Amino acid sequence: MYSGEIKGVGPRYCPSIEDKFVRFADKPRHLLFLEPEGRSTNEYYVNGLSTSLPFDVQMEMVHSIPGLEKAVLLRPAYAVEYDFAQPLQLYPSLESKRVENLFFAGQINGTSGYEEAASQGLVAGVNAANKARGVAPLIVGRHEGYMGVLIDDLVTKGTTEPYRMFTSRAEHRLMFNHASAELRLLDHARTHNLLSINRIKKIEAKKKAIERWVEWLDKNPVSGRMTWGDTIRREATARGTTVQAGGGLPMPDDLRKEPVAVQNEVLYRVSYAGYLQREQRQIEKMSGIEKIRIPGGFDFLSIRGLRRESALKLAEFKPYTLGQASRISGVNPADISVLMVMIEAGRGAGAPDVPPK
Numbered sequence: 001m002y003s004g005e006i007k008g009v010g011p012r013y014c015p016s017i018e019d020k021f022v023r024f025a026d027k028p029r030h031l032l033f034l035e036p037e038g039r040s041t042n043e044y045y046v047n048g049l050s051t052s053l054p055f056d057v058q059m060e061m062v063h064s065i066p067g068l069e070k071a072v073l074l075r076p077a078y079a080v081e082y083d084f085a086q087p088l089q090l091y092p093s094l095e096s097k098r099v100e101n102l103f104f105a106g107q108i109n110g111t112s113g114y115e116e117a118a119s120q121g122l123v124a125g126v127n128a129a130n131k132a133r134g135v136a137p138l139i140v141g142r143h144e145g146y147m148g149v150l151i152d153d154l155v156t157k158g159t160t161e162p163y164r165m166f167t168s169r170a171e172h173r174l175m176f177n178h179a180s181a182e183l184r185l186l187d188h189a190r191t192h193n194l195l196s197i198n199r200i201k202k203i204e205a206k207k208k209a210i211e212r213w214v215e216w217l218d219k220n221p222v223s224g225r226m227t228w229g230d231t232i233r234r235e236a237t238a239r240g241t242t243v244q245a246g247g248g249l250p251m252p253d254d255l256r257k258e259p260v261a262v263q264n265e266v267l268y269r270v271s272y273a274g275y276l277q278r279e280q281r282q283i284e285k286m287s288g289i290e291k292i293r294i295p296g297g298f299d300f301l302s303i304r305g306l307r308r309e310s311a312l313k314l315a316e317f318k319p320y321t322l323g324q325a326s327r328i329s330g331v332n333p334a335d336i337s338v339l340m341v342m343i344e345a346g347r348g349a350g351a352p353d354v355p356p357k
């Protein structure tokens, strides 16, 4: 593969040893991990040594590593070549725009990774069921979780190489501390019937306790005019301590009696209140256009005042909401304003709404 004899682009985030030799030529050493394959086998996976070199070269390479002189190679390493179905062909529900009732999830959409595949599988599964039941699809917003960012990126921008869900791709990542996932996605879980009533009730109780404490801490003084909230923020900044229960931040005794998960989320929200509020304002500013649905079959090419380039791109991508339309490269804010007026005036609507029917 490296010599060009085999065509194909290797995965960027998992370079082969021959690739590393060239890209990181200045490094004096390289770490390998011997990962046991199971309890009842003496087979090991050599993590960090992926390669597509010929088998005899692989054997020589492994035997040159101190400790592995006598290792037996059960299977040669091999290169993985990726192919995928361009995700621009999908609605945010992960249903194909071309073949109705066909849903795509996972690496067939151009992603790489366990979480990437699992989250799409969840959304596609829920939406296949929703489509069959004739109810609205589950669409996680970009401001609600990484799942939302991942799917929106895929179906709006497409991808040219294996897509990984880096936290830096999410503009509102400050809101995505992992402990708050069940709180952020509670409404979706309820609407789409994804959790037992028991679990929903527990999350609701946790949410209430957190919100009550956050409000209480910012209203009640520790001493003088300083509220608990002010004191926690000041201490968090001054000490640079972990914003977590047990991190040494001041807390009223009754808060310490709450479950640790509640304490942690309360401390997070209070300590970073200023940043979180700023983020929330930004989300609210954007939420207007995220909620405006573009009717299915909307005839972009018939809209006067829309630039030709935009109209063509919009007709090709068939965005689901105005928010999604605004992220298509080449579509500018002026085009969005024109579209907004037209949608409100009921123009351009052609075929029936998709999805679901």
Ligand SMILES: Cc1cc2nc3c(=O)[nH]c(=O)nc-3n(C[C@H](O)[C@H](O)[C@H](O)COP(=O)(O)OP(=O)(O)OC[C@H]3O[C@@H](n4cnc5c(N)ncnc54)[C@H](O)[C@@H]3O)c2cc1C
Residues within 6 Å of the ligand: 080, 105, 106, 107, 108, 111, 112, 113, 114, 115, 117
């Ligand atoms: C060596 C290796 C190491 C990796 N390490 C990591 C890692 O450390 N962390 C990470 O996040 N990701 C890792 N990945 C990537 C990750 O494993 C994949 O991106 C992810 O598993 C893809 O999930 P998927 O469900 O889309 O596809 P798959 O897991 O490939 O599932 C597709 C399934 O469809 C089945 N199938 C295929 N054709 C048919 C058919 N005609 N009929 C019925 N069934 C069919 C297959 O048997 C398979 O079970 C690694 C990948 C490889 C190859």
